Amino acid sequence: xxxxxxxxxxxxxxxxxxxxxxxxxxxxxxxxxxxxxxxxxxxxxxxxxxxxxxxxxxxxxxxxxxxxxxxxxxxxxxxxxxxxxxxxxxxxxxxxxxxxxxxxxxxxxxxxxxxxxxxxxxxxxxxxxxxxxxxxxxxxxxxxxxxxxxxxxxxxxxxxxxxxxxxxxxxxxxxxxxxxxxxxxxxxxxxxxxxxxxxxxxxxxxxxxxxxxxxxxxxxxxxxxxxxxxxxxxxxxxxxxxxxxxxxxxxxxxxxxxxxxxxxxxx
Amino acid sequence: xxxxxxxxxxxxxxxxxxxxxxxxxxxxxxxxxxxxxxxxxxxxxxxxxxxxxxxxxxxxxxxxxxxxxxxxxxxxxxxxxxxxxxxxxxxxxxxxxxxxxxxxxxxxxxxxxxxxxxxxxxxxxxxxxxxxxxxxxxxxxxxxxxxxxxxxxxxxxxxxxxxxxxxxxxxxxxxxxxxxxxxxxxxxxxxxxxxxxxxxxxxxxxxxxxxxxxxxxxx
Ligand SMILES: Nc1ncnc2c1ncn2[C@@H]1O[C@H](COP(=O)(O)OP(=O)(O)OP(=O)(O)O)[C@@H](O)[C@H]1O
Ligand SMILES: [Mg+2]
Numbered sequence: 001x002x003x004x005x006x007x008x009x010x011x012x013x014x015x016x017x018x019x020x021x022x023x024x025x026x027x028x029x030x031x032x033x034x035x036x037x038x039x040x041x042x043x044x045x046x047x048x049x050x051x052x053x054x055x056x057x058x059x060x061x062x063x064x065x066x067x068x069x070x071x072x073x074x075x076x077x078x079x080x081x082x083x084x085x086x087x088x089x090x091x092x093x094x095x096x097x098x099x100x101x102x103x104x105x106x107x108x109x110x111x112x113x114x115x116x117x118x119x120x121x122x123x124x125x126x127x128x129x130x131x132x133x134x135x136x137x138x139x140x141x142x143x144x145x146x147x148x149x150x151x152x153x154x155x156x157x158x159x160x161x162x163x164x165x166x167x168x169x170x171x172x173x174x175x176x177x178x179x180x181x182x183x184x185x186x187x188x189x190x191x192x193x194x195x196x197x198x199x200x201x202x203x204x205x206x207x208x209x210x211x212x213x214x215x216x217x218x219x220x221x222x223x224x225x226x227x228x229x230x231x232x233x234x235x236x237x238x239x240x241x242x243x244x245x246x247x248x249x250x251x252x253x254x255x256x257x258x259x260x261x262x263x264x265x266x267x
Numbered sequence: 268x269x270x271x272x273x274x275x276x277x278x279x280x281x282x283x284x285x286x287x288x289x290x291x292x293x294x295x296x297x298x299x300x301x302x303x304x305x306x307x308x309x310x311x312x313x314x315x316x317x318x319x320x321x322x323x324x325x326x327x328x329x330x331x332x333x334x335x336x337x338x339x340x341x342x343x344x345x346x347x348x349x350x351x352x353x354x355x356x357x358x359x360x361x362x363x364x365x366x367x368x369x370x371x372x373x374x375x376x377x378x379x380x381x382x383x384x385x386x387x388x389x390x391x392x393x394x395x396x397x398x399x400x401x402x403x404x405x406x407x408x409x410x411x412x413x414x415x416x417x418x419x420x421x422x423x424x425x426x427x428x429x430x431x432x433x434x435x436x437x438x439x440x441x442x443x444x445x446x447x448x449x450x451x452x453x454x455x456x457x458x459x460x461x462x463x464x465x466x467x468x469x470x471x472x473x474x475x476x477x478x479x480x481x482x483x484x485x486x
Contacts (some may be wrong), residue, residue, distance in 0.1 A: 081442040087431060087479065124309050131419065133396040133435040167307040174305055179281040183400070183443070204305040211304060212279075255480065259442075 002034040007244065009235025012040035013256035014068070020252035028250055039235040040245040043226075044069065044258040047192040048080060049237060050230035055217035057190050061180050063173060063205070064258075066193035067092035070173075071258065072134060072180045075266060079259045083183065084134030084176040091169060092195050094138040098165055101142075101149055102158045114162045115198050121163025125156055129168055134179045136172045141165075170201045174208045187214035196224040237265045282318070282418065287353060290340045294353040298322075299346070300418075318418040319347050325392050325420040326351070332390040334383055335405065335413045354415070356407050360399035363444055374453040376409045381457025383412050384433070389463045393428045395419030397436035399443060426464070430471035433458070434479070 010027035013020060031038040048062050062073040062080075070091045072084035089097075092111065099110030104117065128144050130137040145152070145161070152161060177189060189209050195201065196219055209216040223230070241264045274286040274297065283300040290297075300315050302308075323342040330336050337351040359380070366373055380402060387394060394401070396419040405411035423429075433455070440451050455472075459465030 076442070077445045079445070081445070083439065083442050085438075087434070087475070124307055126310070126313065129310070129314065132431060133398060133419070133439055135435050135438070167310060171303075171306045171310060175281065175303075182279065182281045183398070183439075207305040208303070 002036070005034065005036055007031075007037045007039050007235065007239045008034075009039045009041050009232050009239070010250075011043050011046070011231050012245070012251070013043065013253035015043055015252075015254065017252070017254055020254070024250060024252045028247055032247065037239070037244040038247060038250050039239050039243065040250060041231045041235045041238065042256050042258060042261045043231070044071070044073075045080060045261050045263070046230035046234040048073065048190075048258075049234040050223050050227070051190045051192045051217070051219055053233065054220060054223050055190060057188055057217045059186060060188040060190040060217060061177055061184065061186050063177050063189065063191045063196070064193045065091050065173065065191065065195035065201075067096065067195075069193060070136065070138075072176050073258060074180060074184045074186060075263065076184070078263050078266075080261070080263060081259050082257070083180045084136070087132065087135050087137050088139040089142070091138060091173065092193075094142050094169070095165075095195070097142055098145060101145055102161055104158070104162075111195060111198065114166065115200065117159045118162040118166045118200065119159075121157065121159035121161070123156055123160040123163075124167065125152065125160065125164045127164055127168045129172060131172055131175055134176050134183065136176055138169070141168070166198075166200050170198070170204050173201065174204050177205065178208055178212070181209075181212065181214065187212065188217065189214065190217045191219055192224060194225050197221050241265045288350075290350045293340070294355075295340060295350050296337075296353050298349045298351070301347070315347055316344070319344065319349060321420050322417040323349055325417040325422075326415075328390060328392055329387060329414055329417070332386055332392075334386055335411065336417075337413070337415060354403050354405055354413050356403050356405045356411070356413070358400045359402040359404060359412075360443065362404055362407065362409070363399060363447075363450075368444060368447045368450050372409060373450060376412075377450045377453040378457035378460075379410075380412060381454035381459075382461035383414065384436075384454075385458045385461035385463075385465070387414065388429045388432070388468070389461075391422050391424055392417075393421055393423050393432050395421060395432065397432060398439045426467055426471045427475075429468045430475045433468070433472050434475045437476075 008027050008031045010023050064071045068090050070086040071082050073080050073082055096110045104113045128140045206216045272289050274288045277287050278285040283298050285296055285298050288295050288297050302311050323339055326336045326339050340350040342349055401416035403413040403415055405413050459469055
């Protein structure tokens with residue numbers, strides 16, 4: 001019922017133009033129809049705040065890994081600051097393209113199929129491992145596999161390649177997370193975003209965090225993937241701290257960096 | 268080699284521990300890299316070995332370029348330990364926390380750090396992990412810049428590698444020291460003044476930044 005609502009929250013970005021725009025239009029209509037304030041939300045901040053509340057995590061290093069994002073984030077001075085990220089393609093994007101190269105199906109998703117097939121692999125092949133400070137790069141790894149796939153297929157099964165890929169890529173992600181932990185002096189980790197559903201990534205992260213005497217928050221798969229609740233919740237935090245988006249400014253943006261949002265609901 | 272010497276932990280980094288110790292009665296630190304249980308053993312061995320080697324080798328090269336870096340005493344491949352000179356002083360990160368980051372002195376320090384990085388690059392060394400924790404000040408003196416932590420360093424002549432080295436530093440710098448854009452731009456000014464190819468690198472840096480901004484950020 002509209003009279004039970006305080007505000008309408010919508011995703012301002014980042015994301016694909018068409019879906020962002022259609023949601024923004026509906027949100028604008030509803031807020032005018034019901035005379036409610038509008039709150040534009042950053043998709044990444046939604047993931048972070050949902051993760052923090054579901055896991056009851058105060059101040060984690062956040063590894064945000066999805067089809068379009070690969071970022072290592074920590075809160076500092078009223079922003080979620082990006083300490084590390086990919087300097088070229090996102091990890092999820094790289095996994096999808098790899099799945100195509102080795103001929104895996106898209107059903108239910110390339111990432112899931114890589115994870116399942118990797119369980120049957122055991123012959124490790126060295127792949128380009130590129131960490132630069134707290135940043136990673138995946139494009140070299142992908143082009144290596146594209147170029148070498150015929151040679152590799154003579155000596156390794158598709159399962160071995162999936163296995164080696166996961167071991168390499170997730171090691172890079174765990175390493176930059178650990179670098180950020182040391183750098184920021186933080187001992188909790190939260191993984192969000194679709195790639196966070198991968199159990200091998202979770203397992204490796206857990207080993208690293210426990211070796212440092214810290215805590216890995218277990219994120220429920222339902223909240224790891226995109227959901228509407230996270231937008232409502234992050235928007236509510238903004239709203240309760242005095243932020244609203246005037247209808248005249250209720251645009252969407254495909255590129256909206258995590259550190260552009262003023263986070264005034266944290267100490 | 269160093270048995271019986273007391274070792275006091277001074278830093279627990281991501282990949283290694285740094286202890287303060289003595290080496291042949293000199294003040295020393297030892298940086299020990301340990302194996303990571305989360306990593307596949309073959310990958311782990313390769314990474315540990317290659318970083319120990321790059322660090323030993325490139326600290327020496329850095330010193331040959333006339334830059335200050337700790338003297339390397341011993342590379343113990345067997346135990347993945349690197350013994351080097353202990354630098355009395357502080358990191359630039361610690362220093363910047365104590366001073367006004369918009370002061371003329373801080374801007375001048377950044378300028379000279381930029382020049383030091385240019386010299387390193389002109390010697391074909393890409394540091395790989397440029398942050399304010401990996402640059403020290405001997406005796407806390409802003410004139411005495413010391414480059415450390417060469418584990419991710421490598422040799423390269425490419426423009427792209429130089430630009431990415433600066434890009435990675437820019438991002439780490441601005442997230443570690445919020446609102447210090449002026450400081451970083453002073454660093455770049457120093458770099459361009461000193462570098463053999465300042466214009467080339469800074470144009471390339473702009474391309475790398477633009478790529479970063481344009482990178483798709485879908486869901
Ligand atoms: N030669 C030295 N003398 C005094 N202090 C040092 C020296 N080398 C390192 N330190 C201190 O120890 C800290 C960590 O050292 P270093 O940066 O080499 O390791 P790390 O960051 O753990 O390494 P890596 O990034 O390769 O995992 C430095 O930030 C500095 O405070
Ligand atoms: Mg360091």
